[in-house]
Structures are given as C-alpha cells and as structure tokens.
Amino acid sequence: MSQSRISLKQGGDFHGHLGPYLVLGILAGEAALKKLNADKYFGLDVKVRGAAKKPKSCLIDGLQLSTGATYGKGNIRKLNGAAIKIIFSNRKNNKKIVLELKNNIIKKLGQAKSHRDSEILARELYRTGPLRIFNLTPKT
Numbered sequence: 001m002s003q004s005r006i007s008l009k010q011g012g013d014f015h016g017h018l019g020p021y022l023v024l025g026i027l028a029g030e031a032a033l034k035k036l037n038a039d040k041y042f043g044l045d046v047k048v049r050g051a052a053k054k055p056k057s058c059l060i061d062g063l064q065l066s067t068g069a070t071y072g073k074g075n076i077r078k079l080n081g082a083a084i085k086i087i088f089s090n091r092k093n094n095k096k097i098v099l100e101l102k103n104n105i106i107k108k109l110g111q112a113k114s115h116r117d118s119e120i121l122a123r124e125l126y127r128t129g130p131l132r133i134f135n136l137t138p139k140t
Contacts, residue, residue, distance in 0.1 A: 005030065006066050008126055015061045020109055021051075023122045024084075024133065025062020028099050031130035032088035033067060036095055041068030042075070045089040049081025055118075056084060087139065096139035105133050 006026045012018040029046075038044045046069045051059045060078060063069065063086070069076040075091075086099045101109075105125075112118045125133060 008123065011062060011065060014065050015058060017115075017119075018122050019055060019058055019118045020112060020121045020125055021055050021058035022062045023125045024101070024105075025059040025064075026066045027062075027125065027128075027130050027133060028059075028086050029063045029066030029069075031134065031136070032086075032097060032099065035097055035136065036088060036090040038088075038090040038092070042073070043091055044069050044075060045091060046076040047079055047087040047089075048077070048084075049079045049086075050084040051078060052080065059084065059086075098137045098139050099130075099134040100137075102133060102135055 008018060008023070011022050011026055015022045032038070032044065032046075033040060036044070044067050046063055046067060048060055048063065051057045057078075060076070064071075064076060067076075067088075084101050087096060088099070089096045108121060112121045130136070
C-alpha cells in the first residue's frame with residue numbers, strides 16, 4: 001500500500017514537540033506498513049514493549065500517527081519490557097515483523113542531554129533509512 005510520508009511538522013503538531021522517540025515511532029510504523037504491505041488505520045495490530053515512561057513512550061505517538069493504529073480502535077497495545085521492541089501483525093494475512101533499535105541508535109539516544117540535542121537527533125534520524133535504525137526480523 002502506498003502511503004505518504006509523515007512530515008516532521010505533522011509529527012510535531014500531533015505530539016506537541018519534535019523528539020527522537022516520536023520520529024522513531026513514525027519511521028517504525030512507516031517501515032512496517034511497507035514491509036507487511038498492510039493498510040493504514042485498520043490493517044495492523046501493534047504491540048510495543050519497553051516504552052512505558054517518557055521519553056520512550058513518545059514512540060507510541062509516532063506509531064499511532066504513522067500506522068493509524070490507536071488505543072480507541074484497540075489495535076495498539078503497550079506492554080512491559082526492558083528494551084524497545086515493536087511487534088507488527090498484518091491483520092489480513094497474519095504476517096508479523098519485529099523491530100528493535102540498533103545498538104548505535106540506543107547509544108545516540110543516551111547522548112542527547114538537552115531539548116536542542118534531542119531535536120537535532122530527531123531530524124538526523126528522520127533522514128536515516130529504517131534499516132540503519134532498526135533490526136527487522138520476520139516473526140513466525
């Protein structure tokens with residue numbers, strides 16, 4: 001399914017500010033829709049681990065914006081976990097993928113100490129391809 005890319009402005013307007021976890025959620029959602037050839041809004045089930053508290057929970061806003069999965073529709077869930085892990089399931093064919101952050105991205109996130117650092121990192125991540133950010137694994 002061809003989806004238009006979520007802009008940084010759309011993300012910032014939806015979330016209230018621009019940050020790296022928001023962008024990671026946008027990129028993960030876009031990558032999952034494309035990889036699974038799923039429909040936005042109703043085509044995916046999304047499970048998110050390791051994003052219980054801010055700023056990591058900002059990832060969930062990016063996922064909702066990019067995939068259209070929402071708490072109201074019940075097709076996104078937040079689960080406990082130590083590390084960020086996102087499990088996407090195509091509702092039509094039950095194909096699944098798991099996205100996890102690459103170690104170099106986790107390190108960069110830890111180095112952002114101010115709001116300005118975070119915004120710069122968010123813009124950098126947005127320009128980076130998802131395969132350079134996430135380990136993507138098909139799940140059976």
